[in-house]
Amino acid sequence: MDLRYSEADETFRKELREWLAQEVPRHGASPARDDWAARRVYDTGWQRKLSDAGYAGINWPREYGGRGATLTEELVYYEEIARAKAPYIGMNFVGIRHGGPTIVAEGSEEQKAVHLPKILRGDEVWCQGFSEPNSGSDLASLSTSAVRDGDHYVVNGHKIWTSFAHSAEFCELLVRTDPDVKKHAGISWLIMPMDLPGIEIRPLPTLLGEIDFSEVFLEDVRIPVENLVGKENDGWRITNVTLRFERGSAWAADIIELNSFLGELAALARRTTRDDALAWEDKALRREIGHLSAEVESLWAWIKASISETAKTGVPGLDGSAIKLGFSELNQRIYELGTNLLGRAGLVREDLGDLPSGRIVDKFLNTLSLTIAAGSSQIQRNIISERILRQPREPR
Amino acid sequence: MDFQLSEDQQALQAGLRAFVEGNYSFERFPELEKAPLRRETWAELAEMGIFSLRQGEAEGGLELGMVEAVVAFQELGRRLVPGPLVWSHLAAGLVEGAALGETLVGGLDASRGSSDPILVEYGDQLDALLVLRRDGVYQVDAAGLGMELVATPLDPLTPIAHAPALPRGDKLADAETAQRLRDEGAALTAGLLLGIAELTLDYANEYAKTREQFDRPIGSFQAIKHMLADMYVKAQQARHLAYAAAVTLDDPDTGDAIRTVSSAKVVAGESAMHNARKCIQIYGGMGYTWELPPHYYLKRSFVLENAFGTIAQHAERVADRLAA
Ligand SMILES: Cc1cc2nc3c(=O)[nH]c(=O)nc-3n(C[C@H](O)[C@H](O)[C@H](O)COP(=O)(O)OP(=O)(O)OC[C@H]3O[C@@H](n4cnc5c(N)ncnc54)[C@H](O)[C@@H]3O)c2cc1C
Numbered sequence: 252m253d254l255r256y257s258e259a260d261e262t263f264r265k266e267l268r269e270w271l272a273q274e275v276p277r278h279g280a281s282p283a284r285d286d287w288a289a290r291r292v293y294d295t296g297w298q299r300k301l302s303d304a305g306y307a308g309i310n311w312p313r314e315y316g317g318r319g320a321t322l323t324e325e326l327v328y329y330e331e332i333a334r335a336k337a338p339y340i341g342m343n344f345v346g347i348r349h350g351g352p353t354i355v356a357e358g359s360e361e362q363k364a365v366h367l368p369k370i371l372r373g374d375e376v377w378c379q380g381f382s383e384p385n386s387g388s389d390l391a392s393l394s395t396s397a398v399r400d401g402d403h404y405v406v407n408g409h410k411i412w413t414s415f416a417h418s419a420e421f422c423e424l425l426v427r428t429d430p431d432v433k434k435h436a437g438i439s440w441l442i443m444p445m446d447l448p449g450i451e452i453r454p455l456p457t458l459l460g461e462i463d464f465s466e467v468f469l470e471d472v473r474i475p476v477e478n479l480v481g482k483e484n485d486g487w488r489i490t491n492v493t494l495r496f497e498r499g500s501a502w503a504a505d506i507i508e509l510n511s512f513l514g515e516l517a518a519l520a521r522r523t524t525r526d527d528a529l530a531w532e533d534k535a536l537r538r539e540i541g542h543l544s545a546e547v548e549s550l551w552a553w554i555k556a557s558i559s560e561t562a563k564t565g566v567p568g569l570d571g572s573a574i575k576l577g578f579s580e581l582n583q584r585i586y587e588l589g590t591n592l593l594g595r596a597g598l599v600r601e602d603l604g605d606l607p608s609g610r611i612v613d614k615f616l617n618t619l620s621l622t623i624a625a626g627s628s629q630i631q632r633n634i635i636s637e638r639i640l641r642q643p644r645e646p647r
Numbered sequence: 648m649d650f651q652l653s654e655d656q657q658a659l660q661a662g663l664r665a666f667v668e669g670n671y672s673f674e675r676f677p678e679l680e681k682a683p684l685r686r687e688t689w690a691e692l693a694e695m696g697i698f699s700l701r702q703g704e705a706e707g708g709l710e711l712g713m714v715e716a717v718v719a720f721q722e723l724g725r726r727l728v729p730g731p732l733v734w735s736h737l738a739a740g741l742v743e744g745a746a747l748g749e750t751l752v753g754g755l756d757a758s759r760g761s762s763d764p765i766l767v768e769y770g771d772q773l774d775a776l777l778v779l780r781r782d783g784v785y786q787v788d789a790a791g792l793g794m795e796l797v798a799t800p801l802d803p804l805t806p807i808a809h810a811p812a813l814p815r816g817d818k819l820a821d822a823e824t825a826q827r828l829r830d831e832g833a834a835l836t837a838g839l840l841l842g843i844a845e846l847t848l849d850y851a852n853e854y855a856k857t858r859e860q861f862d863r864p865i866g867s868f869q870a871i872k873h874m875l876a877d878m879y880v881k882a883q884q885a886r887h888l889a890y891a892a893a894v895t896l897d898d899p900d901t902g903d904a905i906r907t908v909s910s911a912k913v914v915a916g917e918s919a920m921h922n923a924r925k926c927i928q929i930y931g932g933m934g935y936t937w938e939l940p941p942h943y944y945l946k947r948s949f950v951l952e953n954a955f956g957t958i959a960q961h962a963e964r965v966a967d968r969l970a971a
């Protein structure tokens with residue numbers, strides 16, 4: 252049992268840290284959240300820099316232009332990205348973390364050649380068209396249909412919560428190609444260019460009032476058959492393949508961010524007066540901050556254990572669901588505490604002088620999505636109890 | 648980086664698990680209650696190296712580290728092995744005969760002002776009492792204290808004796824050693840608590856598969872499933888952090904030992920108490936009986952919560968570290 256990084260990992264860290272120290276300040280401050288044109292330039296511009304420096308697609312295989320980093324290098328990568336407060340993956344998320352890896356694993360040679368280099372360089376933004384109004388947690392029940400007509404699929408349906416739909420060039424689209432078989436068996440995975448006729452995008456403001464995701468209406472959209480990834484009706488398996496790429500190290504950045512936020516809260520409590528005294532003099536508050544920090548430490552240790560296990564066995568363990576559950580719930584508690592510490596300053600979503608009230612309140616509101624998106628907490632608990640603890644399935 | 652138990656560490660774990668499951672079966676709990684701590688079983692634990700584990704070979708020890716010690720205490724915790732395990736382990740090398748189980752050493756942390764009564768686990772049986780004070784480690788003559796056994800301790804497997812007063816005793820070691828013992832004691836206690844968090848999860852998880860109501864296993868009800876899932880998360884948090892605390896104590900370059908150890912005591916304490924409570928809930932009426940194990944686990948976790956710093960004390964220490 253050993254928590255020391257190897258010399259190679261430390262060399263990698265040093266190079267990356269130096270590069271980040273130079274490039275992060277050069278890239279400037281992130282644009283306003285509702286300025287989508289500027290955000291696209293900012294997010295994809297950063298991706299381009301990562302790519303030029305050889306840091307794009309950290310866990311993608313080298314033959315497809317990725318870094319092919321080892322698991323511990325990947326951990327170092329996320330640690331350093333967080334420490335340097337480098338730009339967030341932002342709009343590149345679906346392409347880099349999901350669509351790209353799916354094409355690496357299941358795409359044709361032509362699909363790889365067309366898309367992978369562009370995704371890595373930030374020249375293509377992708378979105379994910381999985382969820383539908385009636386198919387969220389029960390994703391496999393989706394009903395957007397794709398009917399073969401010559402060398403095209405004709406697609407009709409309605410997708411929702413599609414993040415970055417308004418900025419994306421391509422969409423990883425799940426469609427039903429066979430309505431007459433069991434729900435998991437009739438799904439296909441298509442690459443949909445977002446400029447095809449018949450696609451209507453209707454922005455759906457989040458509870459922050461931001462246009463992060465949209466509804467996407469599809470009416471007789473003709474998608475070329477060569478945009479099918481893998482085999483027809485094999486889409487469900489292909490969707491799950493990408494989970495292999497989610498090796499848990501990406502959480503590392505969030506953990507470091509949470510830790511530094513707790514440090515910031517401690518500092519804030521030391522300059523906040525409440526009830527005639529400094530907030531930091533309130534033992535209950537100090538203990539709560541300490542308690543939350545202890546839990547952050549435990550997730551950090553857990554992630555390292557999980558990565559070590561994957562490195563040894565070659566396959567990610569089952570703990571991903573459990574770490575996601577623990578992390579998302581903890582994240583909410585931490586930012587809620589931050590909001591409470593703001594007191595009446597938390598009544599506004601703007602920074603007041605040197606008080607980061609706007610940032611904290613918005614971040615708290617944002618954490619509410621964590622227990623819903625990518626498998627709700629309830630779904631994670633079902634998965635843990637049935638797949639890890641082997642409880643009988645609930646009647647379905 | 649390889650944050651996984653090595654083969655040797657796994658072998659140690661398996662060996663100890665077989666030992667405690669054989670010697671501390673649930674069926675034996677009623678009999679153990681009559682005399683939780685016996686010198687013969689203490690000698691057996693000493694034979695297994697529980698106290699001498701980290702001592703040098705010259706002293707008859709195994710020259711192992713905190714990781715092995717925490718793994719060992721995790722296994723002892725799974726079966727609520729009675730005795731002043733942590734204190735006797737810490738006393739090895741400090742009090743003659745502790746390492747070999749010949750001297751039974753208990754202890755108290757008196758480094759903070761408190762109006763609590765002086766209650767000592769296994770007090771009437773101790774050969775030596777260690778007292779941690781702010782300025783060092785002291786040894787007090789246990790027999791001379793006039794301790795009286797309390798008739799009804801909270802944990803039926805942890806006898807408690809009441810002392811009228813606590814004399815200062817003889818100074819054995821300096822403040823730095825006292826602090827080291829406090830931290831090592833907290834990490835080892837986190838190991839015991841981890842064992843409780845795990846065992847109560849396993850025990851409830853098995854029951855939920857077999858107990859049927861409304862013609863189906865109760866584990867098919869989401870309310871039960873979700874309790875179990877939360878218990879799993881708590882147990883995993885406790886495990887990996889207790890190990891991280893041990894690694895950090897062994898190899899201080901890999902992290903902030905104070906922060907990691909205190910965090911481990913917080914999370915392990917929280918996990919053990921939470922899981923023991925939920926275990927009782929999942930057992931329903933049977934969980935509320937003396938006959939089944941769950942109540943012993945909850946009671947022991949309260950005893951351990953009050954050893955080597957409470958959740959509240961350690962949480963505050965972590966917070967101070969953040970603000971430093
Ligand atoms: C910020 C954000 C971004 C998103 N981005 C995308 C995207 O880019 N592309 C995309 O395709 N989707 C996206 N989603 C959608 C997301 O995947 C779904 O919201 C999620 O799968 C939940 O589905 P739902 O909203 O239909 O809720 P429902 O499935 O209707 O769930 C409603 C409630 O019922 C509970 N529930 C449901 N089933 C069960 C069950 N079996 N047992 C117990 N409780 C249950 C849930 O936990 C939840 O509390 C995004 C969502 C958010 C919040």
